[in-house]
Amino acid sequence: TVAASTPRLTVTVTDTAALTGSAGISLAINASTEVWNGGGGNQNWSTNPNWLSGFAPGYLGDGLALAGSTGLTPNMDNNYSVTGLAFSNNASSFNLGTANGSTLTITANGIANNSANAQTVNVPVVFSANAAVNAAAGDLTLGQTVDPGGGVLAVNGAHDTKIAGA
Secondary structure, eight states, X not given: OOOSBOOEEXXXXXXXXXXXXXXXXXXXXXXXXXXXXXXXXSOBTTOGGGBTTSSOOOSBSOEEEEOSSSOOSOBOOSOEEESOEEEOTTOOOOEEEOSSOOOEEEOSSOEEEOSXXXXXXXXXXEESSSEEEEOSSSOEEEOSOEEOTTSOEEEESSSOXXXXXX
16 A cells, blocks of 8 residues: 655665765655546546546556546556545446456545446455445445455445446
8 A cells, every 4th residue: 555655765866987875755646636637538447538637547556536428448457456435416427447357456445436326346356454334325246256355344425336246
């Protein structure tokens, strides 16, 4: 898990006279929330234009939100470890899948459906900490394996949650 922090990056510079020197500089790592807009030429998570910021999420540490009505069948084409996954209040019905068996690891905030439309997460999900699956505004289906990671997985919300995976 990557937390916002200030790790050090060491740089060594060599000039043409074969003299060397080194310096330590601070490097800030900032996690962000990436919002899906489906605007790329395909449905892959790794395609930058599919994300509102113009940058695909990092493989580790970002939060994710799926919003709007474009690109409703996103393909999670790599393993991702994110702080949470939310379906925005304006999200049409998404069916999140994977063509290569990639796994989604949730490290903190769980999965929330804030849309009145039903949502499907059809990828293997691992929760690495206590988390909640919240069908707050619409139904939510987890269609593949769900691993609570030894923690407590709370299922709540006013709507139905279906955990179909074994």
